[in-house]
Amino acid sequence: MEQLSLKKYGWKCVVGSEIAYGICLLGGLLPLRTARGIELHHAIFETLPGFTWINTGSVILGAVYFFVFAWIFAWYFVWMHNSSLIKK
Numbered sequence: 665m666e667q668l669s670l671k672k673y674g675w676k677c678v679v680g681s682e683i684a685y686g687i688c689l690l691g692g693l694l695p696l697r698t699a700r701g702i703e704l705h706h707a708i709f710e711t712l713p714g715f716t717w718i719n720t721g722s723v724i725l726g727a728v729y730f731f732v733f734a735w736i737f738a739w740y741f742v743w744m745h746n747s748s749l750i751k752k
Contacts, residue, residue, distance in 0.1 A: 667746045674738035681734040682727060689723065 706717045715722045
């Protein structure tokens, strides 16, 4: 098994998380749930510090949060994977 590249894996995590973030935002705008379900969906997003539902600045701030969290996850995953390959 080869070692993972943080740069490649990190950017894949970022793209995936930003796509998921966008889909979740769009899901909050579609009337597919009850009013209470939509309210809960919005409340979950508002647990992000500084996020208010569908405010341009908040949407950008949320994208920045997901970018940072994706890089933290990627760094941790790559470190765990690569450190497990070291043979002593």
